[in-house]
Amino acid sequence: MAKRNIFKKIKQSKNLPQLPQVMLKLIKACNSDETEIDELIEIISIDPGLASKLIQIIGSVYINLPKEVNNIKAAVVYLGMDTIRNIAISTSAMHFFKFTKSVPEFNINQFWYHSYKCAVLARKIAEENDISNPDEFFLAGLLHDIGRLVLLENYPDEYKQILKTSSSESPILAAELEKFDINTPELSAWLFKQWDLNPLIADSVLFINESIEQIESAFPHVKIVFISNLLAEQNTLKNLPDLTALTDILGSRLEQILISAEKEVHIMAKSLDINLDGTQDKSCEEALTSKVKDLSLFYGTLQNLLHAREIDSVLDVVQNGFK
Template structure:
């Protein structure tokens, strides 16, 4: 056991040059903490990064928000959508940017991975809205990042991750079980650690840490349960792929927590296609960055 613990620590220490959030994001975050900050102040920082500014406008003008008229400037976007939404859009586009490696290496299909991540974000948002929990933006992001640890493993511990993917395919097991046996550390641990490093809200790191074992969560239990259910729903309907084919069972207690009837699933899935269509801007961004 002691050895395992050391190994985990060593692995985490070994990933030293983890990608950091773009400086603009850091600046925006600190500006937002100051109550005197105006939309103008934030706008100036954002437009200093032309690519980011263009991506924000793309998202803001997409069907995801569905505004009837075109929003032409960053300032307008901030005034219409508010600080929190803009912050979440920057976080979303930054994550897609930082982690969307184009090449598929060692059998882990990035396009299908992002499709799974975005689908899980969409399902999380729909369920969160339905049961009247948390902000929509944040729920989308919690689903989007739930498996982020896998891309960290793929990038920084690539040889081990290749072995993991091979084991998953050979034995038809869950990727998390293959991670445990090959590395002794899982995407949930790596991902939640990254979320903490990036100072993301705790609800994100909890959703990442416990989406496979929702009952272990002591806080944010609702969003953890929603992401758990959404991940499995997306597996069941084949929306993208998180790298494994197995469909685990939905945890009964987590499901009960959400107080959803079985018939709710049908209407959730009906809305899913529509919402996925609207979220296509994120699929586009994951492929173009």
């Protein structure tokens, strides 16, 4: 099956995913230091479905705000712009993970878990390295395997055969090349280009499954997404010693970032009603305690304190955030 025929069929297919314009606007706005709360709220409000879902998530027991919140502006006051941004972008992207049940052998919850964990890690590592536009790395991590979903949607029978004979990533990628003349990273990178995303981010997706030796000489953006993908794998702590050659971040700090990311994934999964039973990384599971909720609210309150300009505002934030 020739690669050009794959691209042609996918372009003509109803199953060609489109990147939500709201998500693009959110990312652009959040990458600007001049974005105000009202501007963020206005962007979210463009999509009534997104706004409604966001209110539903904010009101869930897993977020557990100190009082009932029925509008986005009030939610921003309590949780902070960064938290609302992450929830909004993640919610907007959920339609990518709602595909048909034509291939029941494929575990979509496990797929989401790995993708979202890779996204959170990529953003955190980009921030740790003071890289501009960290949300682009979040998007790269979140959608780095989107090509697999497109293949599943357009070629369900062929992909069933792949899943029957291959269970780990390397054999699956090899089987994709043999059957389709293209693999998941190549198709994902192609989709990123179709969406007119940053070419550097498309490259980071394209090279995400190369060897560590090949990545050592790569550009920083490629290294960040590569590291995030490996850290998002099961029992990932064993990969830490190998990854230190690719970054100036100490192994102990990478472990802290990993545990923090696991907590964030756990909260988002609960908020979106995604069952992660049997998919979570056992090496980080002990970090997922009842303190997750308290940490989430603490960071939101801290964000608000940093933006408070008057003493009355500071007192209001403290009173609401630490009840």
